[in-house]
Structure formats: C-alpha cells, structure tokens
Amino acid sequence: MSFCPRGHEIRSGAQFCPEHGAPLFHECPSCGTYWRTGPIGYFGRGPANFCATCGQPGPWVSREDRVLWLKDRLDTDLDEATALELRELLDRLAAMDRMTIARPPRGRS
Numbered sequence: 001m002s003f004c005p006r007g008h009e010i011r012s013g014a015q016f017c018p019e020h021g022a023p024l025f026h027e028c029p030s031c032g033t034y035w036r037t038g039p040i041g042y043f044g045r046g047p048a049n050f051c052a053t054c055g056q057p058g059p060w061v062s063r064e065d066r067v068l069w070l071k072d073r074l075d076t077d078l079d080e081a082t083a084l085e086l087r088e089l090l091d092r093l094a095a096m097d098r099m100t101i102a103r104p105p106r107g108r109s
Contacts, residue, residue: 001026001037002014002024002025002026003024003025003026003035003047003058004017004019004020004022004024005017005020005022005023005025005058005059005060006019006020006022006059006060007046007047007058007059007060008046008047009037009045009046009047010024028051028053028054028056029056030051030054030056031051031053031054031056033051033052033053033054035047035048035051035058036048036051036052047060049061049065050069055069057069064094067090067093067094070086070090071087071090074086074087
C-alpha cells in the first residue's frame with residue numbers, strides 16, 4: 001500500500017497518484033520504516049499523521065499540527081533560554097495563523 005503526499009491511500013501498484021500526479025511513498029522518508037495506517041472518522045482508515053517509529057510528520061499534516069509537533073520537540077538538547085525563545089516564536093506563528101483564519105481577505109473595490 002502506498003500513500004499520496006496529500007494524505008490519501010493508493011492501493012494499486014502505481015508509482016504516482018492518479019489524482020495529483022505526485023510520487024507515492026510507503027516508507028517514512030526519515031527512518032525508512034513502513035508508514036502505518038490509522039482510523040479516520042468512525043469507519044475509515046488512512047495514513048497515520050506521524051511515523052510510529054520516529055515521529056516524523058506526514059507531508060499532509062497541517063501547519064497547526066506541525067507547530068505543535070515542533071513545540072513538543074523543544075525539550076531535547078536545547079538550553080532553557082533557547083527553548084523559551086523558540087516556543088515564543090512558535091506561539092507567534094500559531095497566533096498569526098488564527099488571525100488569518102479569523103479575518104477574511106478584503107475584496108477589491
């Protein structure tokens with residue numbers, strides 16, 4: 001089973017997504033393990049959002065979820081001041097996304 005970088009499953013032996021023309025993958029590009037599927041909604045299944053082995057996000061993961069993923073990784077080998085600074089920058093990015101969604105684009109007059 002292969003996956004399109006836009007987040008859907010392709011069961012045929014195709015090399016490219018028939019909807020988007022994107023090259024398909026079945027392994028994590030970071031660690032090389034098989035990319036697992038997971039539940040979607042009540043009865044569906046699809047590619048998991050993150051690699052179960054190394055935690056790498058799939059290419060379809062939203063910007064908001066990527067920001068959260070990055071924040072979760074700040075507690076590794078960084079000194080406290082650097083981690084705090086990066087956390088504040090990620091909070092600003094998340095706030096910018098919320099402002100963009102809340103404020104619709106202006107039309108031309």
